[in-house]
Amino acid sequence: MRLRLNRKGPLPVHVQLKAQVAHRIQTGEWRPGQRLPTVRQLAELLRINRNTASRVFTELEREGFLSCERGRGTFVARRQAGVRGARARELLFVLDEAIGQARRLGFNPAAFAAALYARAHASAAARVRRVSVLFVGCGRSELQRMRRELARALPLHVHARLIADLARMVRRDPGTLAKYPLVVTPAVHVPEVRRLLGKNGRKVVGLAAEALLRRRLKHLPLLDRTGIERLRRRLATHALR
Numbered sequence: 001m002r003l004r005l006n007r008k009g010p011l012p013v014h015v016q017l018k019a020q021v022a023h024r025i026q027t028g029e030w031r032p033g034q035r036l037p038t039v040r041q042l043a044e045l046l047r048i049n050r051n052t053a054s055r056v057f058t059e060l061e062r063e064g065f066l067s068c069e070r071g072r073g074t075f076v077a078r079r080q081a082g083v084r085g086a087r088a089r090e091l092l093f094v095l096d097e098a099i100g101q102a103r104r105l106g107f108n109p110a111a112f113a114a115a116l117y118a119r120a121h122a123s124a125a126a127r128v129r130r131v132s133v134l135f136v137g138c139g140r141s142e143l144q145r146m147r148r149e150l151a152r153a154l155p156l157h158v159h160a161r162l163i164a165d166l167a168r169m170v171r172r173d174p175g176t177l178a179k180y181p182l183v184v185t186p187a188v189h190v191p192e193v194r195r196l197l198g199k200n201g202r203k204v205v206g207l208a209a210e211a212l213l214r215r216r217l218k219h220l221p222l223l224d225r226t227g228i229e230r231l232r233r234r235l236a237t238h239a240l241r
Contacts, residue, residue, distance in 0.1 A: 010114035
């Protein structure tokens with residue numbers, strides 16, 4: 001079956017086994033309807049605990065990769081919800097590139113796999129968080145339109161203010177700005193917004209034309225712990241030209 005386990009590596013055995021079985025199904029190497037060894041046979045073949053093999057089969061059945069039929073055995077499910085065929089091969093190219101980058105940073109494949117596993121299984125709150133940003137414009141229709149654009153394209157809580165309102169906010173309650181890591185405004189208003197904000201430390205991002213904005217926003221990644229800076233760079237005027 002060409003399944004290999006690294007018992008000295010950082011990843012648990014059941015994680016390694018599950019990933020390899022799912023990968024062979026996703027890429028089409030194991031065809032729908034193909035019969036797999038029993039839990040006992042797999043445990044003996046790989047010299048692992050039967051409970052480990054049973055856990056892997058149970059999880060893969062729950063996720064739609066396998067079909068366990070009482071009295072007949074375990075088979076590759078005829079319909080999977082996962083990635084198949086060409087899309088799975090495209091994923092391999094992505095992984096190969098990431099592994100190469102990890103090597104250049106001094107991490108071997110085992111360390112990369114461990115980091116990827118930990119990252120993928122982190123809580124949603126740790127991986128993706130909605131960042132609050134303040135959009136500043138000169139007209140109410142512009143505020144409403146751009147608020148919708150940003151909120152639809154990215155996991156953002158978008159608050160909107162007119163430039164005149166921003167000036168009053170800074171004067172009356174400058175502490176309110178603390179909850180916004182970024183202040184977003186059309187590129188033409190960047191100098192004025194920066195002047196109004198003064199030295200409060202907020203980063204101001206200038207947006208380019210709307211048509212270009214829409215094309216660029218759909219390619220932005222989800223925000224993680226470094227996402228604020230990535231968002232700032234990608235939204236910055238020079239990146240959108």
